[in-house]
Amino acid sequence: MSAARGSLRRHLALARQFARIGVIRKSQFRVEFLCQVLMDCVWYATHIALFEILLGHSRTLAGWTLGEVRVFLGFVFVADAFQMLWLGQAWHFGRELKDGRLDALRVRPGWPVFLYFFQRFSLEAAVNMAVALSYLGWAAWRVGILGEPSAWLLLPWALSLVAWTRTVLTVLYSTAEFYLLHSDAAHFLNEAFTAAADRPLDVFTRRLRAFLLSVVPVGVLTWVPASLLLGRLGPLEGLGHSAWIAAFGLGVFRLWRAGFRRYESALS
Amino acid sequence: MSSAATPASWPHRALRLLASAFVYELRRQAAFRAGFVVREVLRGVIGPALMVFVFHALYRHDGVDALRGWSFPELVRYMILVATFEKLLFHLRGLDLSDQIFEGYVTKYLVMPLRYFSLALGRFAQYLTVQLVTASGLWVAGLLLVPAWWPRPLSWAALGQALTLILLGSYCYFLTYFIVHALAFWLEVVWTLLVMTGFVLTFVSGTLLPVSIMPGPVRAVLEWGYPYWALSAPIEIYLGRLGGDAFLRGLAVLLASIVLLELVRRIVWARGRRHYAGGGM
Secondary structure, three states: OOOHHHHHHHHHHHHHHHHHHHHHHOOOHHHHHHHHHHHHHHHHHHHHHHHHOOOOOEEOOOEHHHHHHHHHHHHHHHHHHHHHHHHHHHHHHHHHHHHHHHHHHHHHOOOOHHHOOOOOOOOOOHHHHHHHHHHHHHHHHHHOOOOHHHHHHHHHHHHHHHHHHHHHHHHHHHHHHHHOOOHHHHHHHHHHHHHOOOOOOHHHHHHHHHHHHHHOOHHHHHHHHHHHHHHOHHHHHHHHHHHHHHHHHHHHHHHHHHHHHHHHHOOO | OHHHHHOOOOOHHHHHHHHHHHHHHHHHHHHHHHHHHHHHHOOOHHHHHHHHHHHHHHHHHHOOOOOOOOHHHHHHHHHHHHHHHHHOOHHOOOOOHHHHHHHHHHHHHHOOEEEEEEEHHHHHHHHHHHHHHHHHHHHHHHHHHHHOOOOOOHHHHHHHHHHHHHHHHHHHHHHHHHHHHHHHHHOOOHHHHHHHHHHHHHHHOOOOOHHHEEEEEEHHOOOHHHHHHHHHHHHHHHOOOHHHHHHHHHHHHHHHHHHHHHHHHHHHHHHHHOOOOEEEO
């Protein structure tokens, strides 16, 4: 128990160092900083525009009202901002694996998954996270759920699910690169499955929905948190999904470590 | 002096360089087979497929009969054509000019007796060739597998007009991305600008939904831009929703855009070269 506490403390200290370095790197106001904030805002705007246009023609989308879709989009944006904030290094994984730049992970004092994926803290993404949380808060206020005490209990739960699931999925996609070198498989899987999580899962058939909740659980990234907060999903179902994604995540991390054992420097 | 020993004239040299660049780019793309399939074959298929589910939900569960005159089967055909034709539009990851500028590699090209732009054009030609083959394969496979749903062109003329607009539009995309890459002469990072440009082009070209479904004022603005004529309008021409007059208007917009973008490209390139220190960032 004390060993686990010690390990947690060490990893939190590492996270603080990654954040400190990230802040120092981006502390000067540069065009790049503004561009990244703007880039994500443009991405948010295209999503908002798409659903606002579609729901201008219909009162609901697969049973979701415009207000509910906005709450859902809030979680989509928070999930994206979390990826940009902490998991930006994942975009370089395929290239670094091919070029044999992962040697240092073998000797550094920490869990390789954490050390690799959390090393690039992005200060500009913190601004995007603020934008995403503001939009989520505004959307939740518009549908009138912020006044309910239960919402303040469900919100931290829902946001924790977003952060955990985002990390698990990012690691899962990158595992494919160990077996399909220089294939962009991680990018493709991320694009394919995360794009599915950008729409309420109710638009899909029952089988596909089950697949996206259980096999590649992108539904837990956005649909489950939004449904929990909106009361479309009961706490018991929420607990079931949370337990599954927790166990799934631990399995994914073991899988990644097994893949990492295949790494022999300069794989290209 | 024999004619074989005579130095080739400029157009011959430029064409030879273009052909060599084309062959090398093709070899480079095909070197990693898994990556080739993922990048070139599967790219751009998922987004339209997901939108089909969204439209299906709207029509099946939410009581929508038509979206500004589009029935569900028509929207499915539109999305199939997006998945097919969007492949032909030059992709933001098709060039690596900004990396070459950041790392100083571009210097070696600048001191050689050749136009760097010819190398980029070689890559554009390779991209189009691969994507034309991929898109044709996808189209034929779809036609054989689901003939009832697969969209056939209204006529050969409609197919020709649509392809002409898409190929000209692709060149506009290529010039746009070249210009954004060339901003690396001044900026430290341009990938955010590239991705942002990609997001905007995706939306305004009608990749997510037909531009004609968008609200009137938005539609009126978008019809003046080349992205609309590079994808959404050609698909409507292909399906017979727009006529020959639309083709002529699209041709005019695209040709004017090419002239304007080429002018901007030349200015940015010339000024960037003057600003370039030669050693990368």
